[in-house]
Amino acid sequence: MTTIALKTIALHVHQDSGFESRLQVALDLARAHNGHLTCIQATGIEPIAGEPFGGMFGYAAIVDTMLDQDKALRTAISTRLENEGVSWDWRYRDDGVIEGLIAESRLADLTVLSQPPAARSQFDSPPAIIGELALNIMGPIMMVPVTARGIAPDAPAMVAWNGSAEAAHALRQSLGLLQGAALVHLVEVSDESPGRPAREAATWLSRHGIKAEIHDWPPKGRRISVALLHAAEELHAGYLVMGAYGHSRLRETVLGGVTRELIQTANLPLVMAH
Numbered sequence: 001m002t003t004i005a006l007k008t009i010a011l012h013v014h015q016d017s018g019f020e021s022r023l024q025v026a027l028d029l030a031r032a033h034n035g036h037l038t039c040i041q042a043t044g045i046e047p048i049a050g051e052p053f054g055g056m057f058g059y060a061a062i063v064d065t066m067l068d069q070d071k072a073l074r075t076a077i078s079t080r081l082e083n084e085g086v087s088w089d090w091r092y093r094d095d096g097v098i099e100g101l102i103a104e105s106r107l108a109d110l111t112v113l114s115q116p117p118a119a120r121s122q123f124d125s126p127p128a129i130i131g132e133l134a135l136n137i138m139g140p141i142m143m144v145p146v147t148a149r150g151i152a153p154d155a156p157a158m159v160a161w162n163g164s165a166e167a168a169h170a171l172r173q174s175l176g177l178l179q180g181a182a183l184v185h186l187v188e189v190s191d192e193s194p195g196r197p198a199r200e201a202a203t204w205l206s207r208h209g210i211k212a213e214i215h216d217w218p219p220k221g222r223r224i225s226v227a228l229l230h231a232a233e234e235l236h237a238g239y240l241v242m243g244a245y246g247h248s249r250l251r252e253t254v255l256g257g258v259t260r261e262l263i264q265t266a267n268l269p270l271v272m273a274h
Helices: 019-032 056-081 097-104 130-136 165-173 198-207 224-234 257-265
Strands: 008-012 036-042 087-093 110-114 141-144 157-160 184-188 212-216 239-243 246-249 252-255 270-273
Touching (some): 008 019, 019 110, 036 056, 087 097, 110 130, 130 141, 165 198, 184 224, 224 257, 239 257, 257 270
Parallel strands (some): 008 110, 036 087, 110 141, 157 184
Antiparallel strands (some): 141 270, 246 252
């Protein structure tokens, strides 16, 4: 069996309430896989039409303040990472958060981001960028709830399986993660699974030395997203893998209903690939 470890883990660096959670998850994964942590600090502001932020002087003052804050954050995080026992580097982009993360994640084996709040009412909440990035970053992303305190890479993993091309792609993209799991639960919730049967996914995993169990989890009147989260809880899953359904039109993110609901409500790390 060839192990496909996570050797490059990209981390979104931003001073918000979700940063500590996603940092701890990224560190846990880097240690477990003897991997490298790439810290991506992406920023950028655009002037408002008319008088930008009270005129050019006001705009310049805001830019200077942002640059000072970015430098202070980099200094603080760099000092901390020197004592964490992992290999790391720093990437800075000022061409926009989404653009910068997409560009710097192209060779990452996994990109770690935070779950946006249901209602963005606090200034320090994680930015609502998951939908856009799930559909545009080439590799898998892991969305970390703000309440997470790390991750156990060897915990059982759960895969939301419906036989679709998206589900198969997410499974393949998550192989490095799944090889570290104690067990993989393939969970079918939808009554309609027109694609490849779960037994084929289990066979494919077995060829990579991964033990898998198949579960038929009827919705029983529940929304599919709710049924999946109930399954994850009952199966003691450490994280949930699923395909990201949807497309992006000129920066307008259009996500499938289950994907959108899980982004909003998942209480465990959610791994997605599109």
